[in-house]
Amino acid sequence: MFARPISAAFRATTRPSSSQFASRFIQPQSRLTPFAVRLLSTETKAAIDKAVESRPVVLFMKGTPETPQCGFSRASIQILGLQGVDPEKFAAFNVLEDEALRAGIKEYSEWPTIPQLYINKEFVGGCDIIVAMHQNGELAKLLEEKKVLVPAEGEAPK
Ligand SMILES: N[C@@H](CCC(=O)N[C@@H](CS)C(=O)NCC(=O)O)C(=O)O
């Protein structure tokens, strides 16, 4: 399932009524507050939960696997391809299609940048981590363990 956009779902669920609108934006008590301001709405969180659960391997990226719009997303998708991730077990979500997703995923994962990789609903990391895990063999081990690779010829499908 490559590049199935969830922007429609986001648009449908994140438009607030005027009364909801104010409550989405909690003002910090002071400029020195140690706590981050929470912007992630329940609706956006639910939509991201759904995206993360949609397939075993999920990449939030800029652009699509066929046409990445950033080198970090391109490198990440290339590595998943090189590793032999089964397209049936993979979904990509284009954050450039939805501002709520682009902002929301950063808070959801507590990670400030795109791309972001999830495997079996667990956040793995961004591009640097994907590259490092690709180089040190950890990614191959993880993908094998989670049975998300295209079966080798002659191997029974998992
Ligand atoms: N070092 C990062 C590189 C990714 C990165 O720096 N992404 C930037 C530029 S594409 C980003 O997402 N900035 C925030 C944004 O564009 O919303 C990683 O390991 O993933």
Ligand code: FES
């Ligand atoms: S879009 Fe400029 S570095 Fe990713």
